[in-house]
Amino acid sequence: MEKPSGYARVMARIRINQELNSPILGKPHLKFGQCIALGSYFFQLGGMLGARHQMNLDAFGDAFLGASGAPGAVKRLFTELANDIVSRSNDDSMTFYDYVSKEFSRGLEVMLAIPHAFLLSMASRRLRLKPPWIS
């Protein structure tokens, strides 16, 4: 039996299957806009659960992400990540959706100045489940 790999991955599998578009012809797929919506949902989910279990980060990291290690390792990882997020996103008007779309734009190497114009043009295009820019 496959070893459980953390709640986040299990939920990702479930949510992707729920959101998949299955055309009569062609492979099941997600549209670009759906990817961003799902990304922001997972960012929010992780945030709420992380805040809730902030006193037990080692146990939480193991259960939520399947990440285990020496005591305090998860907190060190989270601190580094959170500092990076805050330094990159020092915008007082940012929503979950904004953050994820900005990150997508960064991944696509699109100029950060026009992310929304790009997203609007891409929002209804079909994308493969695993876009080529994701390793």
Place this chain on the structure above:
Amino acid sequence: MDILRRYAEEGAALGAIYTDVLRKMYERSYAAVPKKQWDEARAAGLNIPSEQAFIRYEELEEADNEVFMAYCQKCCPGLYAILSVERAVTSRIDLSTNSIRPKTQEAAGIDVSTRSPKIGTDIPWTDILRHLFRVLEFDRVGTTIGPKNQLQALSDFAPYGYLLVESPILSQPVRLPIVHRDDFWLAASVFDEPKLVDLVNEEELLVTYAPKKVLSGGLAGDTSHVLHYVITPRGTLDRYYASEEDDHLATPAPERLLGPFVYEGEIKVQLNFEPEF
């Protein structure tokens, strides 16, 4: 799938380290549309309700956490036990406010200030899971032990008895229900023996609630007994929670005083006169 997991990880990091930043993001994400704009959209024919629905952060967090904890209970019970006590670790459980007291009793004119709060009713089981308490009194509520150690309770629907307990994590003594016959029998084995009663008065009898299997609400998920007792030197409980090396408020470790929990075979009240922290 990996990218969704990455966003979940980033969100968890932000929520755990900068909770206030996350909450502000939540408020901005679900900010209400101005009423005028909402009404205009509705008047234009959009299929939307007359009033905007807004889910409070706490409600959504509670709902998400419930599903997460159900997953933990099924897939990683060891972690579930640790994560279950997270509500109690943020601060001492303050029972001085009336918020946790039954409002109906207050409304009916019952003076709840004179009544000890009851675990399971006034305090969630999850808040006290694996925490240690000092036993002050044993209330049998009419339950008797018959031949062959058969318990005869006054009611089939009420606990066998109660333990009045106190702890540094509580602001006042509370009543701990005894819902398993073995746990009642163990308490009685101490309080029915004069020498042990004297010993308990001189030293201290500690008890912890630690079911073998825990359900999402903190209740026991199987038929094993749930209370574990140990007699220790006076002051042990205070030293246990005052320990600077280990934060037992955040991470209870009752096994340090009780040894491994025994659920089957011979169960008894432990003696530990040389506790080590």
